[in-house]
Amino acid sequence: MKNRRNKLLLAGLLLVSALAQAQDSLVTRCASTERDSVRLLKNPSLRNLRMRSEAAIQDYLRGRSGARTNAGEVVTIPVVVHVVHNRADNVIGGPNNGNITDAQIQSQIDVLNEDYGNKSGYKGYYTDSLAVDTGIRFRLVSVVRTYNATSQFSPITDADELAGISPAWFTNRYLNIWVTRLNDRYLGTSQFPVVTEINARTEGLATTENEETDALTDGVIIDFRYFGRNSDAITSRIYNLGRTTTHEVGHWLGLIHIWGDTTCGTDYCDDTPTANTKNETTDVSCSAVYSQCQGNVVTRNMIENYMDYSPDVCMSIFTNDQKERMHAVLALSPRRAKMVEYSKISTDNLLVDIYPNPVRETLTADVFTPGLENYTVSVYNQKGQKMMADAVNRTYLNVRNFPSGLYFYKVSTANQTVTKRFVVR
Template sequence: MAQKFRSCANEFCDSVSKISDAQYLIRKMRYEQALENEVNLRKNFRVAAEVIRIPVVVHVIHNQINGQIAGSNIPDEQIYSQIKVLNEDYRKKVGTLGFNTNPVGADTEIEFFLASIDPSGNPTSGIKRVYSPRASFNIVNDNDRLAMSNLSYWDSNKYLNMWVAPLSSGYIGYGEFPYSESVEGLDIDSDERTDGVFIDYTTFGRKSGTNQSGIYSFGRTVTHEVGHWMGLYHTWGDERCGTDYVSDTPVATTSNSSAFCRDVFSNCTGTRTRNMIENYMDYSPDSCMNIFTEGQKQRMRAALDLSKRRKRVLNYAKFQLPPSTSLQVNFENPLPLTNPQFQILLPDFQDFTIVIRDIFGRIVYNQSYVDLPSTVITLPKGNIIPGVYILSVTSNQQLIQKKLVFY
């Protein structure tokens, strides 16, 4: 097989949208303004970073009629290695290829794990294998991406979907950008069924299965495309001396599209500067890559919070509780409770309100929750003294009341 060179379909799709959609650039600028505001808000209020965990489902679209693990039906070990690479790269793990000593190099505090619960609430490995007789898919074609999703898809409000398949046209990856469904009025071209990343099976994982050699055998194609899924552009902004809206990545004339890790220089500002070819959002070979910057970290984390769908994924990841056909309230421990904690089970993402009253009917706790899946609620310690209470949970005109006893 001839060596493929890193060719990310995002660049092509972006260029097509600029030509075919008169409103595309307007929506893009509105998103950038909203994202800039979000980044500044987080800085001004010194929002403390917490480790974000993202549940992943890997859909292996293969052409093995008998289902054997061969060819595009990649082995589990190859998938596990890819999740490991993502965590090394996004956490800048010491002792791995994802570590760097660059002063602007960031631990993004973002982690990934194979989903343990499927959309029906059943245990899962986070890997789905689906046969297709097609020899390949063209990911710059909207219909082909949808065809892959139609073969296998999990709710993109709950999971990061990764489709791994034979890809054509020289493209080895594509990551759906979040801006079309992030800001009020920008959701007209957002298709949640194709929200995720699409990766060629020969560049998925690290030196195992179908990706054992070559310049893209370290798993960085997925690192790159997930960066797009979290709102990052290419470092050169997809045009000569373009912008990626990140201040600590040097302005670059173009990508590093060679098969080497040699230095590349630009002269975009009147001064000759070195390109950050080791940045995951360049086109460099995998062995060159080892950095997300602090600015990219702030942008990704702000994008995850700004995007309604991305934020839902993060909320779902925290709880990983099964959906319910109707509102349910379950205590995780028998009464009386020493730890004020209970499960709220919901059919889907819903708003709900919790009210706790003492035996005289006085409200001691009243809190509304917005757009959450089934979740675990932990009441703030010290808010409720030992005693007997009535818990009321309301959602979508359903009301459940239960007796609470704390000691």
């Protein structure tokens, strides 16, 4: 009898333990690939652009190898965190509260700077030989808190909705991070950058109407229970050190999962070993995982890489090729390149640049407003008639239906106005 009770107790313990494991293993670190599939479905031409983007990155890396002019330069990315919570009384902090504390938010910025600076503290099999400082840092600019009754959001389809609730700050100036509760089973998601080929006029800056729409949702979305570290809002024992955000920001800077999202796929980085698949595990002991991708050769997976799915505690590596790829994206992706450029500007003047000029189809405007000011755009023809009235923060203009001739593009903030001429032909 006693024996039977012990057996039952043991069975019960095993069940509890299995459930605990199952609970943790039900989650998936990242929905970026799924989100990207939906984006590609909506906009099939993006698939072509994506292939050309990859070619542009490879060309850039080949041309620049060994000749980087900005090798030692550190890029600091300004970050805006949008906390979208359903806590009607606006109380901040505490278990199971999406209205997370400033301390939790700052802890995530600290994690980003440690991880991108090669200071994660964990030493894995490959860490000493292949981990590098990426030369990328992060600075918290603002926290925007918004109450919304919605209890949870989809990481795959709700980026628009989140951006509607808490609009992105200019996505060519800031990394926007929305922190909320996600449904399904995902911890976070990211919008991949669009990369364009460089030419003299449009160095990294081509903009289309699809791009304009994408610009509104450009950023990452993280479930608040996996954002930062050392907070009672964080309950996972696997994804508890803020590395979901490190991973998603990696996607935002153009990195791909180290298994290439298919069996033995490529991430276009030679210094990450090819892997059969993701390291999705509930084992936090960081045990070795092996792959067999080329004939009989067995290789050890780089489970320490931030672009794998390993438990947070096992992660410590961005490689040099990943670093180079991120810097290529910072140079080639329209909004990322602009962000780097703007981060170096200090002026009180409103700056406006429009192109191409003359224009046949889409006129693009780069507008820099000092501080965080919004701006309005109006367009006039030669007779002084308004062709477009007071659009807020507009960055493109479709001129296909404009008669040929001379036009004026007027940008205003509260205190300044800049007007530029352009020709439609």
